[in-house]
Amino acid sequence: MKRIIFSLAIVVISCSNSNAQKFYTKNGSISFFSTTSVEDIKADNNQVTALVNTQTGELQFSLLTKGFHFKKALMEEHFNSDYMESDKFPKSTFKGVITDLSKVNFAKDGTYAVAASGDLTIHGVTRKTTANSSITIKDGKISGASKFKITIAEYGISVPKIYQDNIAKTVEITVACNFDQKL
């Protein structure tokens, strides 16, 4: 009986240890920026759920497409209905890893350049993506940032001819998350 209790205790402790390495936020920020000679378009989503595992490098993001907010109401309508079809594809996600986690010293303040690689799903299309990113440690708190470009046609997003001069074929994605919660 004692052995069983001891074994169970080991299992519980090891589970809690692996969980202790996971940090997350439910209010991370992801924005995108499109620029053409006709106009600049920017939208922000500040309700991104993001998770990082400091032991394994696991990195995940999830956001609701309808959470993107634009300066102009018409842009927001077109984004949801014509391009992202947000009723059909309500979420965008990233599931991957920090490929060079050994570069990060989570015990020492600093900003560490890393690469994140994994599956990026937008508009129902999943593609392998690698992005230069950074992990910042300050006073024991972890934050992450990244900036990369995607070609919207690769995610099945088509722009009507009438708007092709207004929307860039390649848009810039900016990620900024403070992983302030411990799982």
Add this chain to the structure above:
Amino acid sequence: MTRKAKKNILFIILVIVLAAAAFGYYLYNKKHFSVQDSTPVADITAVVLHQTFVRDSSGAKDKFIGDENNHKVIKVTGEVAETKKNQQGNTIVLLKTASDGAFINCTLEDSTAIVKAGSKIAIQGICNGYNFDADMGIPGDVIVTRCYVLK
């Protein structure tokens, strides 16, 4: 066709072109609707709102989330678990639900509102949905944006 008739036709075409341009300009610069002045489609507690999304996701979508062209505004009442600022400086109010670690995640548009943890409040805002991903193992929040605290 007489010269006068031609002139009239040209005038009508000009009016139509100008009207179309004015309408296009109006649409392009149309402002976001006022969440504060909208009539909510639902008046619900934070606990029930969260439970509805967890138990009947499809039904909750129909009730609380607008379509691709129109947002739906809801009124949510509940106890404030925590307030904090996001990276843009907007106040985030987390309303308690029946599930540990899961909240109604409200981002305020109103920068003047003062909200204290532990207080019971009513909030009006746009419901964007339930952000839950089983792979992450994080309790999902119902996301409400452009919120105003009701007096």
